[in-house]
Amino acid sequence: MSSEHRADRPDNPERPADRPSGSEHRADRPHNSGRPRRPGGPGYGRTQDRDARTGRGPRGGRPPSDPARQAAYEAIAAVHRDDAYANLVLGDILRGMGLHGRDAAFATELTYGTLRAVGTLDLIIAAAAGRDVARIDPPARDALRLGAYQLLFTRVPAHAAVNQTVDLVRSVAPGAAGFANAVMRGISETSLDDWLARVAPGYDEDPVGHLAVVHHHPEWIIRAFSEALGGDLDDTARLLLEDNQPPTVHLCARPGRADAIELADAVGGVPGAFSPYAVYLHGGAPSDIPEVRDGRAHVQDEGSQLVAAALLAAPIEGRDTRWLDLCAGPGGKAGLLGSIAAQRGAEVTAVEVADHRARLVEQATAGLPVTVLPTDGRTVGRDPDLPEESFDRVLVDAPCTGLGSLRRRPESRWRRQPADLPPLTRLQRELLVAALRAVRPGGVVAYVTCSPHMVETQVTVTEGSRRSGVEVDFVDARPLLPPGMPKLGPGPTVQLWPHRHGTDAMFLAVLRRTS
Numbered sequence: 001m002s003s004e005h006r007a008d009r010p011d012n013p014e015r016p017a018d019r020p021s022g023s024e025h026r027a028d029r030p031h032n033s034g035r036p037r038r039p040g041g042p043g044y045g046r047t048q049d050r051d052a053r054t055g056r057g058p059r060g061g062r063p064p065s066d067p068a069r070q071a072a073y074e075a076i077a078a079v080h081r082d083d084a085y086a087n088l089v090l091g092d093i094l095r096g097m098g099l100h101g102r103d104a105a106f107a108t109e110l111t112y113g114t115l116r117a118v119g120t121l122d123l124i125i126a127a128a129a130g131r132d133v134a135r136i137d138p139p140a141r142d143a144l145r146l147g148a149y150q151l152l153f154t155r156v157p158a159h160a161a162v163n164q165t166v167d168l169v170r171s172v173a174p175g176a177a178g179f180a181n182a183v184m185r186g187i188s189e190t191s192l193d194d195w196l197a198r199v200a201p202g203y204d205e206d207p208v209g210h211l212a213v214v215h216h217h218p219e220w221i222i223r224a225f226s227e228a229l230g231g232d233l234d235d236t237a238r239l240l241l242e243d244n245q246p247p248t249v250h251l252c253a254r255p256g257r258a259d260a261i262e263l264a265d266a267v268g269g270v271p272g273a274f275s276p277y278a279v280y281l282h283g284g285a286p287s288d289i290p291e292v293r294d295g296r297a298h299v300q301d302e303g304s305q306l307v308a309a310a311l312l313a314a315p316i317e318g319r320d321t322r323w324l325d326l327c328a329g330p331g332g333k334a335g336l337l338g339s340i341a342a343q344r345g346a347e348v349t350a351v352e353v354a355d356h357r358a359r360l361v362e363q364a365t366a367g368l369p370v371t372v373l374p375t376d377g378r379t380v381g382r383d384p385d386l387p388e389e390s391f392d393r394v395l396v397d398a399p400c401t402g403l404g405s406l407r408r409r410p411e412s413r414w415r416r417q418p419a420d421l422p423p424l425t426r427l428q429r430e431l432l433v434a435a436l437r438a439v440r441p442g443g444v445v446a447y448v449t450c451s452p453h454m455v456e457t458q459v460t461v462t463e464g465s466r467r468s469g470v471e472v473d474f475v476d477a478r479p480l481l482p483p484g485m486p487k488l489g490p491g492p493t494v495q496l497w498p499h500r501h502g503t504d505a506m507f508l509a510v511l512r513r514t515s
């Protein structure tokens with residue numbers, strides 16, 4: 001059994017000073033039968049007077065642990081308490097606390113790593129505490145998650161992880177400091193591999209349950225990935241490993257405004273492997289890059305660049321100047337389509353139903369031949385700006401579960417639920433039907449998701465095109481991607497993967513309207 005991206009750390013030489021109450025009852029399996037599940041749970045309340053933006057603790061309380069851990073704790077607590085997004089809330093907290101450089105990087109690693117692994121950490125904490133994590137006070141529980149992550153997945157010396165966690169608990173949940181000390185010492189007695197052997201079901205008896213614990217993903221997501229990967233669990237495990245790695249930031253050098261090779265030189269990055277616009281950034285804040293600040297480049301996963309460019313690579317006959325982006329917010333693909341439209345004398349209509357996201361599209365496409373419509377994309381044929389059979393190329397980058405970009409959103413694997421699928425797939429079908437009505441005969445529609453879930457990909461495309469009432473042919477999407485891209489499958493649709501292509505798991509289907 002592998003311990004994944006755990007760094008080696010010295011064995012803990014310390015004997016536990018005291019044990020958690022009930023740890024002598026430590027079960028071989030935790031109470032919830034060895035499966036990671038959604039963190040939080042009943043009884044989750046607010047931490048004591050702590051301000052998630054500034055990270056300040058309760059008045060009069062002991063100064064909590066060091067600032068990086070304090071920032072990570074505040075971000076993790078905000079995610080679980082307020083349903084915050086880690087990437088957004090952590091930025092606010094780091095700014096509020098004035099953390100930069102190594103402290104900010106350490107806080108980010110702790111936050112993202114803990115949130116990714118939380119389902120597995122909870123099993124280990126429950127086993128060490130002798131009680132389900134739902135029965136641990138939320139502030140103490142989050143501090144223990146952060147502490148257990150340091151013990152099991154980082155090079156932080158065990159004594160530092162224990163002491164800093166106990167200090168943190170003393171600050172956020174003073175009554176639980178002794179308990180936290182005992183739990184942390186209990187966890188530190190056993191290696192990660194041994195913990196996993198203890199809390200995970202055996203691979204032979206329950207392969208998905210095993211992978212769920214070892215690679216920290218909910219089982220339903222693993223099943224969905226495995227189905228999309230043809231049932232190959234070894235390949236699925238490679239994907240799960242990749243999902244747990246910090247992703248490289250990709251930039252898109254906007255065609256006509258910047259050149260990827262020059263941009264890579266300027267930022268100390270490297271040109272992307274596949275997209276002619278992509279640059280891989282190895283460190284540094286993208287917002288500090290002049291080309292990003294002045295609109296010559298933007299942050300965008302290479303897979304997103306590839307699927308947007310594929311829409312424009314599909315051959316069509318006749319007019320080719322009216323392009324539609326039916327789900328445009330926050331504007332990444334609209335920015336790329338608009339840049340190419342400027343070169344080709346085309347115009348883009350960018351539709352976005354959420355007003356604040358429509359404003360983001362306006363900012364992202366400033367100076368480009370893009371008109372933003374803050375409206376519902378399903379109004380094609382009813383909205384005078386969205387007449388039927390009027391666009392030459394249409395992109396439907398549909399709202400989806402985002403299961404293809406779990407690397408970038410550490411909390412999202414635990415927050416998403418299977419119940420999210422039915423309303424999303426209904427909306428996806430309706431948007432695809434609208435797109436097929438908006439495109440002119442002979443024109444093309446690209447249906448895209450950043451999820452590989454078959455219900456959001458193949459099933460939506462088949463059902464949506466059937467219900468649209470227009471006749472369509474599938475265009476083989478593989479030749480619309482750059483030559484030399486490996487493992488694109490049998491076509492005509494394409495599924496990109498983090499572990500195969502280094503991109504988010506973007507799905508692409510290209511349909512030509514034939515009547």
Ligand SMILES: C[S@@+](CC[C@H](N)C(=O)[O-])C[C@H]1O[C@@H](n2cnc3c(N)ncnc32)[C@H](O)[C@@H]1O
Pocket residue numbers: 304326327328329330331332333334351352353354357375376377378397398399400427
């Ligand atoms: C996957 S995101 C699009 C990402 C975008 N294309 C980009 O590259 O930056 C889906 C977007 O569709 C929007 N959306 C959801 N329902 C919609 C609808 N009925 N009509 C238009 N946009 C919708 C969401 O608000 C969200 O911004």
